[in-house]
Amino acid sequence: MMPSKSKLRAARWAAAALLAAFSGLARALEWNLQPPATPIAADVQGLHEYVMILVIVIFVGVFSVMFWSVYAHRKSKGHQAAQFHENTMVEMLWTVIPLVILIFIAWPATKTVIAQKDTSNADITVKATGMQWKWGYDYVKGEGEGIHLVSELSTPNEQIEGQATKDANYLLEVDHPLVVPVGKKVRILTTAVDVVHSWWVPAFAVKQDAIPGFIRDTWFRATETGTFRGQCAELCGKNHGFMPIVVKVVPQQEYTAWVEQQKKRQASAGAAVQTAEANASK
Amino acid sequence: MSAVIDSHGHAHGHAGHHGPHSGIMRWITTTNHKDIGTMYLWFSFTMFLVGGGMAEVIRAELFKPGLQIVDPDFFNQMTTMHGLIMVFGAIMPAFVGFANWLIPMQIGAPDMAFARLNNWSFWLLPFAGSLLIISFFVPGGAPGVGWTMYAPLTVQMGMGMDLTIFAVHLLGMSSIMGSINIVTTILNMRAPGMTLMRMPLFCWTWLITGYLLIAAMPVLAGAVTMTLTDRHFGTTFFNAAGGGDPVLYQHIFWFFGHPEVYIIALPAFGVISQVIPAFSRKPLFGYASMVYATSAIAILSFIVWAHHMYTVGMPVTAQLFFMYATTLIAVPTGVKVFNWVATMWKGSLSFETPMLFAIGFLFLFTMGGFSGLVLSLAPVDIQLQDTYYVVAHFHYVMVAGALFSAFAGIYFWLPKWTGRMYDETLGKWHFWLSMIFFNMIFFVQHFLGLAGMPRRIPDYPLMFETWNKISSIGAFGFGLTQLLFLYIVVKCITRGEKAPQKPWDGADSLEWTHLPTPAPYHSFETPPVLK
Numbered sequence A: 001m002m003p004s005k006s007k008l009r010a011a012r013w014a015a016a017a018l019l020a021a022f023s024g025l026a027r028a029l030e031w032n033l034q035p036p037a038t039p040i041a042a043d044v045q046g047l048h049e050y051v052m053i054l055v056i057v058i059f060v061g062v063f064s065v066m067f068w069s070v071y072a073h074r075k076s077k078g079h080q081a082a083q084f085h086e087n088t089m090v091e092m093l094w095t096v097i098p099l100v101i102l103i104f105i106a107w108p109a110t111k112t113v114i115a116q117k118d119t120s121n122a123d124i125t126v127k128a129t130g131m132q133w134k135w136g137y138d139y140v141k142g143e144g145e146g147i148h149l150v151s152e153l154s155t156p157n158e159q160i161e162g163q164a165t166k167d168a169n170y171l172l173e174v175d176h177p178l179v180v181p182v183g184k185k186v187r188i189l190t191t192a193v194d195v196v197h198s199w200w201v202p203a204f205a206v207k208q209d210a211i212p213g214f215i216r217d218t219w220f221r222a223t224e225t226g227t228f229r230g231q232c233a234e235l236c237g238k239n240h241g242f243m244p245i246v247v248k249v250v251p252q253q254e255y256t257a258w259v260e261q262q263k264k265r266q267a268s269a270g271a272a273v274q275t276a277e278a279n280a281s282k
Numbered sequence B: 001m002s003a004v005i006d007s008h009g010h011a012h013g014h015a016g017h018h019g020p021h022s023g024i025m026r027w028i029t030t031t032n033h034k035d036i037g038t039m040y041l042w043f044s045f046t047m048f049l050v051g052g053g054m055a056e057v058i059r060a061e062l063f064k065p066g067l068q069i070v071d072p073d074f075f076n077q078m079t080t081m082h083g084l085i086m087v088f089g090a091i092m093p094a095f096v097g098f099a100n101w102l103i104p105m106q107i108g109a110p111d112m113a114f115a116r117l118n119n120w121s122f123w124l125l126p127f128a129g130s131l132l133i134i135s136f137f138v139p140g141g142a143p144g145v146g147w148t149m150y151a152p153l154t155v156q157m158g159m160g161m162d163l164t165i166f167a168v169h170l171l172g173m174s175s176i177m178g179s180i181n182i183v184t185t186i187l188n189m190r191a192p193g194m195t196l197m198r199m200p201l202f203c204w205t206w207l208i209t210g211y212l213l214i215a216a217m218p219v220l221a222g223a224v225t226m227t228l229t230d231r232h233f234g235t236t237f238f239n240a241a242g243g244g245d246p247v248l249y250q251h252i253f254w255f256f257g258h259p260e261v262y263i264i265a266l267p268a269f270g271v272i273s274q275v276i277p278a279f280s281r282k283p284l285f286g287y288a289s290m291v292y293a294t295s296a297i298a299i300l301s302f303i304v305w306a307h308h309m310y311t312v313g314m315p316v317t318a319q320l321f322f323m324y325a326t327t328l329i330a331v332p333t334g335v336k337v338f339n340w341v342a343t344m345w346k347g348s349l350s351f352e353t354p355m356l357f358a359i360g361f362l363f364l365f366t367m368g369g370f371s372g373l374v375l376s377l378a379p380v381d382i383q384l385q386d387t388y389y390v391v392a393h394f395h396y397v398m399v400a401g402a403l404f405s406a407f408a409g410i411y412f413w414l415p416k417w418t419g420r421m422y423d424e425t426l427g428k429w430h431f432w433l434s435m436i437f438f439n440m441i442f443f444v445q446h447f448l449g450l451a452g453m454p455r456r457i458p459d460y461p462l463m464f465e466t467w468n469k470i471s472s473i474g475a476f477g478f479g480l481t482q483l484l485f486l487y488i489v490v491k492c493i494t495r496g497e498k499a500p501q502k503p504w505d506g507a508d509s510l511e512w513t514h515l516p517t518p519a520p521y522h523s524f525e526t527p528p529v530l531k
Helices: A005-028 A039-072 A088-117 A252-281 B024-029 B033-061 B072-107 B115-137 B159-188 B201-232 B246-280 B287-300 B316-328 B330-344 B353-376 B378-384 B388-418 B424-451 B462-495
Strands: A124-131 A134-141 A148-151 A178-181 A186-192 A197-201 A206-210 A216-220 A226-231 A244-250
Touching: A039 A088, A039 B330, A039 B353, A039 B378, A088 B316, A088 B330, A088 B378, A124 A178, A124 A197, A124 A206, A178 A252, A186 A197, A186 A206, A197 A226, A197 A244, A206 A216, A206 B378, A244 A252, B024 B033, B033 B072, B033 B115, B033 B388, B033 B462, B072 B115, B072 B159, B072 B201, B072 B246, B072 B388, B115 B159, B159 B201, B201 B246, B201 B287, B246 B287, B246 B330, B246 B353, B246 B388, B287 B330, B316 B330, B316 B353, B316 B378, B330 B353, B353 B378, B353 B388, B353 B424, B388 B424, B388 B462, B424 B462
Parallel strands: A124 A186, A178 A244
Antiparallel strands: A124 A134, A134 A148, A186 A216, A197 A206, A226 A244
């Protein structure tokens, strides 16, 4: 029986609506790694894609065999069971071939591991200190040496508790972001004062646990300017979900200007403290 | 007390004077492997509902951004207890329950080797479970540290942390006693002719799991005991100020934690290796290689622990060693998957509920294995560590792996256990609903993790909203579906049709071929004759 014209039209409309909804969805939804902003992050993304392709090919291969079997070798179709139960050749092959594939995966991964671990020759070194529940930044070497920042969530409580509309960077905004110049190798030393935290910026593919009483390090070299956002990645108590990391990557001149401004601010704050102390001791 | 010793060689079915006590005392004093197996399974299902309830609280809070239902402290308590209860209260006891029921029947023994120990190892569990639940009601509430209980966050917790530590001790004792019992039973009580290489694969996987448990559980006990003394007795194992190291805790925990993954997975492999041949009406392909692959996985599981710790900042050589060792696990795991597929190949397949769950297992567990391969690569893992990608990965392994195979096993052996058939139509509904809702919950979590959503957070940035909504809806559906499972089991026990001795034509282990249905109270009073 042919479906009526009106039914066909309705179906076409539904299909169009679905398609529109789907393409809208695809744009709105984040479903893959964030766009890389460092060469290492690009490597990681490449490695992930490469492995995913291999994995999908193997998956489709194995399960085509299985589903063919499910389709063709059914009792309900009268298929008689064969009684074979081993085949040394086949078993050797499917042990050795995966081993070879693993070598092809491990090779590029090894190169990236070695690159990730090379924290030498940094232009700027910043110590990131995890605290319940904020980050402290100390510029310990390179341009900006001596600057100290404390970086706390700036999303107002009303937004968290649903009394105000949440803005675009909800839970990913801080009062004092880490500022670094573009194209420079920035070494991050991590430590913590209370419990284990983890300093993570997805666009840099950098995640380094901050361990109380110990110093660990990692690095990144951002290839583009912009604001990059991440979150603490190790459960650190009640407000674990509320201590984001924001890194502002700026052009060199802008960075120099920012350093000047911070130095002045810190000097005047220091002077104010000194005056206050002097007044108190009088 | 005549339930244990039987020297008269009676025929089966004389429940009269060798049968169980009546009423509650039957369950408290029992030394019978079937009674104890049943109690393990019901305990496990109860815990599964409790832990599942906690998962629903988590998913309800994450339904949309903002803090709606619970405060962050309670949220952390939920994630912690959900993990502990599901791992130690639901999944592990479920498979010990299977072991109790099946191992004596499959090797032709009358009961477990240490019948009284068996009773004790079960009866520790309700106390351990109660301690975990009581921890919610003490000052400070349950610990909010994650099931991994990383130091030094554990030092900041209230009394609930101590109760949890004692619960872990009890659970560990129970597991060690249970596994000693299982290993001893398998090695000493096989019927004449039942050589090791003729055992059903379920017995093999449990034999190896037993050794894993004996090796791994004391390590966990050590880790939590050190936490206890750090909290109360002034030691500084995990405190840098006193010369300790918080990372030491992680090393010790994961030295237990990775074998633990296989403690859960191997018996599941065993169940699947029984179910797939039965419904393919064809012997298991590569029996010997299955045994070797299982052993290889077990050995490798002890040298890969630090792949859970790529982000703590290890030297490059350690990073590489653990990466290579971890990727190697893909080889024996692959062998298993290929063997299962080859078992189905050219079989005569039928798709009753146990087979559906087994195929569901095969499909989803392989996906979990592949996401594990992705995570094994240190550079990629550094990006994905502690994100929802990891949550998705281990739920594919634990839920689609262990839980689905437990369902496969329960539907498969219910007729033998109860003497009655379950409702096949409802069983199929249970499978398909579980399959759809499971993927709704966890498939999208891969996307969340890739896009950068950390795990264990009660609130999240706006870009993660859609996937979280889908995941939460899936979770509500999955939870309700498991109530259907409860109904199916109760219906089977009370009103199911009488089952024949061997309802599945392809099943060939002793419980089907040599024992009537329902299985008699004492399995084999005289050893079966094996050709």
